[in-house]
Amino acid sequence: MPTSAPLGQHIERNQHDLLVFLSRRAPREAEELAQETWLRVARANPSFQDESSFRAYAFTVAKRLLIDHYRRSATRVSLVPLEGGREPSSNSDPLGAACATQTLRVVQDVLDGLKPELAEVFRLRTTTQMSFRAIAAHQAVGLNTALGRMHQATKAIQRALNQQGLLPEVVQ
């Protein structure tokens, strides 16, 4: 019967790839997110027979941290009123600004076309720190309803952004 490799060996074999994965998505925070990922993995100390299962697990933990990081970043951005009205931040990058403007238009079009309660769940979830339970309470609906609304809204926005080539590629 095969024995699982020690956790340290698993981490050693995957730490470079994980850092590359995070650097592509959040260059400035990649190191920090990688450390947090390995901390969580070490705390959970899962036992895997094969390398690919461990790798899938570690990248899953990293994605979860990444989603949380994006959400916190979006919250910070939305809390700072932008000069000259509600325009996407340009960061002195004309291409980035053009892309952001187009993304905004697509997202707003989709949200306008959704039922208001679906659009509201999506907005609250992606640009505030509210939990799903808090959003469900705010809308006076059950938790599963709020989760279902989020899922539907995300799918619609994902589809629309994909059609316009505005979504970052999934690269592992």
Place this chain on the structure above:
Amino acid sequence: MSCEHAESTTLLWLDGEAPEAHDLHVAACAECQEVIDGLERVQHALVPIAAALGVADVAATVQVNNGFHFARWGAALAVAASVLLAVRFMPLQAEVDVPADTDLASVQPLLPISNSLYGDLDAGLEDLDVALDSLAWDLNTL
């Protein structure tokens, strides 16, 4: 979707509100992976435009609602405080006839409590119960 978790537990897992073992499920489930990959990409695309999404209005509404909760919390705490103060300053000594030359060190600490004091305490505790029920309701709906 054939995975029952893809639209429910896996989204809750992002809030840290699913059992830790759900990590293992997500890692091994293609549908849950698809859901989090989609969310990751969408959330990434939203970072530069979040300020323009008009959430401030919605967030303000939520803050007003949360203010309502805090008002109820405040009221409940005020009731709790008043009950404690009432108990603290109840004139227990006045219920007992202690001669002036009594050595206070010899007086038993357990003093009789009048029926009216029990009545006041009961009323106070009922108020406290109502306040605690209200707090529990608020916590459940947070």
